[in-house]
Amino acid sequence: MTAAAPGLVLVLNSGSSSIKFQLVDPVVGTVPLSGLVEQIGEPDGPVADHAAGLRLIHRQLTDSGIDLAAVRAVGHRVVHGGNLFYAPTLITDEVVAEVARLSELAPLHNPANVIGIELARKDFPDVPHVAVFDTGFFHSLPAAAASYAIDHDVATRYGIRRYGFHGTSHEYVSGEVAVLLGREPRELNIIVLHLGNGASASAVRGGVAVETSMGLTPLEGLVMGTRSGDIDPGVLFHLNRTAGLDIDELDELLNRRSGLKGLCGVNDFRELLEQRAAGGSRAEAATLAYDVYIHRLRKYVGAYLAVLGRVDAIAFTAGVGENAPSVREDALAGLDGLGIVVDPQRNRSGKGARVISTDASPTTVLVVPTNEELAIARAAWQFV
Ligand code: ADP
Numbered sequence: 001m002t003a004a005a006p007g008l009v010l011v012l013n014s015g016s017s018s019i020k021f022q023l024v025d026p027v028v029g030t031v032p033l034s035g036l037v038e039q040i041g042e043p044d045g046p047v048a049d050h051a052a053g054l055r056l057i058h059r060q061l062t063d064s065g066i067d068l069a070a071v072r073a074v075g076h077r078v079v080h081g082g083n084l085f086y087a088p089t090l091i092t093d094e095v096v097a098e099v100a101r102l103s104e105l106a107p108l109h110n111p112a113n114v115i116g117i118e119l120a121r122k123d124f125p126d127v128p129h130v131a132v133f134d135t136g137f138f139h140s141l142p143a144a145a146a147s148y149a150i151d152h153d154v155a156t157r158y159g160i161r162r163y164g165f166h167g168t169s170h171e172y173v174s175g176e177v178a179v180l181l182g183r184e185p186r187e188l189n190i191i192v193l194h195l196g197n198g199a200s201a202s203a204v205r206g207g208v209a210v211e212t213s214m215g216l217t218p219l220e221g222l223v224m225g226t227r228s229g230d231i232d233p234g235v236l237f238h239l240n241r242t243a244g245l246d247i248d249e250l251d252e253l254l255n256r257r258s259g260l261k262g263l264c265g266v267n268d269f270r271e272l273l274e275q276r277a278a279g280g281s282r283a284e285a286a287t288l289a290y291d292v293y294i295h296r297l298r299k300y301v302g303a304y305l306a307v308l309g310r311v312d313a314i315a316f317t318a319g320v321g322e323n324a325p326s327v328r329e330d331a332l333a334g335l336d337g338l339g340i341v342v343d344p345q346r347n348r349s350g351k352g353a354r355v356i357s358t359d360a361s362p363t364t365v366l367v368v369p370t371n372e373e374l375a376i377a378r379a380a381w382q383f384v
Contacts, residue, residue, distance in 0.1 A: 006025075006027075006070070007025075007026075007070055007071070007072035007073075007381075007384065008023050008024065008025055008026075008032065008066075008070045008071050008072065009023075009024050009025075009026050009071070009072065009073045009074070009075050009376075009377035009380045009381055010022075010023055010024075010061075010071050010073075010074045010075070010120075010124065011023075011024055011074075011075045011076075011077070011373045011376045011377050011380070012074060012075070012076050012077070012116050012120055013076075013077040013116075013373075014050060014054075014076070014077075014112050014113055014115060014116020014117070015109065015112050016108045016109060016111075016112045017038065017039060017040050017041065017042065017045075018036055018037060018038045018039070018040060019036065019037045019040065019050065019053045019054065019057060019116060020034075020035075020036040021034065021035055021036070021057050022034040022373040022377075023061070023066065023071070024373055024374060024377035025377075026374070026377040026378045026380070026381040027381075029371075029374055031373070032064075032066055033060070033061065033064050033066060034373075035057065035060050037053040037056050037057060040052075040053050050112065050115040050116060050119065051115075051119055054116070054119040054120065054123065058123055071124060071127060072127055072381075072384045073127050073128045073129070073130060073380040073381060073383060073384050074120050074121075074124050074127060074128075074129045074130070074380065075088075075129075075130050075132055075376040075377055075379060075380030076091070076113065076116060076117050076120070076129060076130065076131050076132065076376075077113070077132060077134065077168070077372065077376055078099055078110070078113045078117075078131045078132065078133050078134065079106045079109035079110055079113060079133075079134045079135070079165065080099075080102045080103075080105045080106035080109065080110050080133070080134070080135055080163065081099075081102065081131075081133030081134075081135045081136055081139075081163075082102045082105055082135070082159060082163070083159060083161075084098055084102070085098070085099075085131065085133050085136070086133060086135070086136040086137075086139035087136065088130050088131065088132045088133075088136075088379035088380065088382065088383075089130065089131045089133075090128055090129070090130055090383055091117060091121070091128075091129040091130060091131050095131060096114060096117055096118065099113060099114055099117070099131065100114045104159075105159060105163070105216070105217075106217070113131075117129060117131070127384075128380070128383040128384065129380075130376075130379060130380035130382075130383050132168055132375070132376045132379045132380070133167065134165045134166060134167050134168060135163040135164055135165060135167055136167050136168070136171075137164070137167030137168065137170055137171040137202075137209050138162075138163060138164030138165075138167050138170075138202075138209050138212050140208045140209050140210070141162065141164065141209060141210065141211065141212065142210060145162065145210060145211045145212075145307075146161045146162045146163075147161060147162070148160060148161065148162065148215075148216075160216055161216065162212070162214070162215040162216065162220070163214075163215070163216060164200070164202070164209070164212035164213075164214050164215070165198070165200060165214045165218045166194045166198065166200045166202075166214070166218075167209070168372045168375045168376060169192075169194050169317060169318065169370040169372050169375075170192045170194060170200070170202040170204065170209065170212070171209075171375065172370060172371060172372065172374070172375040173192050173194070173315050173317045173368045173370055174188075174190045174192055174202075174204040174207070174315070175207075176315075176353065176368045177190050177192075177313045177315050177366060177368060178207075180353055180355070180366060180368070181312075181313065181364065183312075185206065185207035186206040186207050187206070187312075188204075188206065188207075188312045188313060189203075189204070189205050189206070189308040189309070189310055189311050189312050189313075190203075190204045190311070190312060190313045190314070190315060191203055191204075191301060191304045191305075191308070191311055191313070191314045191315070192204060192314075192315050192317065193297065193300075193301075193314065193315065193316050193317065193321055193331075194317050194318045194321065194370065195222070195297075195316065195317070195318050195319070195320035195321035195324075195327065196318035196319045196320060196321075197224065197225040197226075197267070197319070198218055198224050198225070198227070199213075199221070199222040199223070199224045199229075199318070199320070200212060200213045200214045200218070200221055200222060201213040201221065201222060201297075201300040201301070201304060202304075203304040203307045203308050205308060210307065210308070211303075211304060211307050213229075213300055219254060219255060221300070222293075222296050222297060222300060223259050223260065223263075223289075223292055223293045223296045223297075224259040224260070225259050225260055225261060225267035225268070225269075226255065226256050226257065226258060226259045226260070226261045226262070226267045227254065227255055227256075227258055227259045228254045228258035228259055228262065229259065229296060230296070231254065236250050236254075239253075260272055260289045260293065263285060263288055263289035263292060264282070264285035264286045264288065264289035265282075265285065266286075269319065269320045269324060269327075272286050272289055272290060273286075273290075273324070273326070276290055293327075294327065294330045294331050297327070297331040298331055298332075301314065301331065301332065301335075302338075305338060311339075311340075311363050312363065312364065313363065313364045313365070313366060314332070314340065314363060314364075314365045314366070315365075315366045315367070315368045316328050316365075316366070316367050316368070317367070317368050317369065317370040318370055321367070322367055322369050322370075325347050325348045328342065328347055328356065328365070328367070329342055329344065329347055332365065338363075339361065339362035339363045340357070340361060340362075340363045340365065341357055341358045341360065341361035342356055342357055342358075342361075342365055343356060343357060343358045343361075346358075350367075352367075352369060353366065353367065353368050353369060354366065354367055
């Protein structure tokens with residue numbers, strides 16, 4: 001008898017200013033309980049620090065009436081695995097120390113991940129804790145895609161390469177595409193467009209990631225809510241020399257005051273669409289923001305077509321990708337000659353995972369809701 005014993009996985013995503021959690025049944029895929037604590041440490045926030053945040057979550061878990069003995073594993077989303085970690089990893093003291101050391105590469109994220117891990121290990125001392133790395137899926141990038149064209153010794157000494165992020169989502173969605181098409185992942189070339197607050201694209205050949213838009217940090221690539229994505233690094237030198245902005249100010253400019261927000265003042269895509277439809281002077285800025293966003297997306301689709309040579313499927317996912325039909329339509333408009341034909345009707349109707357291209361389109365275009373928590377829960381379940 002090898003039937004899976006019933007049980008739940010607690011999935012924790014401990015970020016710099018929020019902790020999200022889900023209790024997931026990794027076999028059935030249901031979520032009996034989920035929640036989040038936001039604005040940690042902020043003046044108007046509910047809690048002063050992560051420890052208080054996790055206490056709050058523990059109380060929500062206890063108050064829910066769910067038997068916590070059913071929690072058989074804890075899965076932790078960890079942002080940066082560096083060159084060290086890519087597969088889901090059973091957490092030990094040594095692993096925690098290494099994840100903390102990798103904070104150099106992800107100063108906002110890894111320290112918060114470590115705090116979440118340490119607190120949760122105290123709360124749930126008797127079950128396996130498993131780290132699932134956002135960079136993991138992109139460990140397979142070929143050197144030609146992973147390397148920056150800079151001094152080789154400098155790159156080696158400081159671990160400068162393209163790591164990629166959102167890997168759990170890209171892996172999950174590309175796997176779901178194969179399921180939806182009834183094909184084996186190894187037969188398929190897929191472009192995944194993860195468009196949320198952060199946004200990234202990936203090219204997946206036969207189930208293996210061969211290119212992605214994010215780099216050493218999650219700043220490179222597509223236009224995002226508040227991040228610039230691709231930019232000439234010369235802009236930084238220029239702003240430093242002419243405007244006197246120092247490194248921290250430039251960091252803040254590109255990570256928090258750029259992207260859609262920089263272009264039109266709002267980072268939420270729904271607000272952008274409303275502003276664009278409203279007319280007047282604010283609509284002009286919103287239209288430019290939208291156009292820059294779409295243009296960048298098209299460029300990446302074109303680039304990844306060339307990287308893959310043949311593309312069987314393009315999948316849109318995350319908040320914008322799943323819910324903004326105009327983005328899907330505009331990003332792929334006029335690509336009939338390249339074998340991509342979106343069906344306007346299908347694109348604008350329906351819900352959940354679905355095909356939105358015409359039956360005759362050589363490349364199948366899909367909407368595939370992402371589910372990073374389920375992917376993390378399944379990964380953690382392997383260790384039970
Ligand atoms: P996160 O990166 O925080 O997980 P999400 O994947 O939830 O982000 O995506 C958030 C983005 O999705 C926001 O910009 C939000 O405005 C956008 N979004 C959500 N619903 C819609 C919708 N119906 N139309 C357009 N954009 C949407």
